[in-house]
Amino acid sequence: MQQAEGIARTKTRSVYKGRAKVLTDEQLAQAQEWVDAGIPKAEVARRLGIGRTTLYSYLKQEK
Numbered sequence: 001m002q003q004a005e006g007i008a009r010t011k012t013r014s015v016y017k018g019r020a021k022v023l024t025d026e027q028l029a030q031a032q033e034w035v036d037a038g039i040p041k042a043e044v045a046r047r048l049g050i051g052r053t054t055l056y057s058y059l060k061q062e063k
Contacts, residue, residue, distance in 0.1 A: 022050055028058055035059065 010016035045055040
């Protein structure tokens with residue numbers, strides 16, 4: 001409970017930003033181009049230096 005309370009307090013002060021993004025908008029656009037070109041998602045994730053699950057999350061948000 002203490003963590004949730006601390007996060008709630010910092011959000012009211014507009015200090016809490018959450019977790020930093022792993023991919024930039026440009027990297028996400030590049031990843032989408034590679035996926036559309038038929039490159040396997042596992043290979044796209046390797047090229048970007050991220051996990052497949054993270055890539056799937058980003059691509060899901062994109063839609």
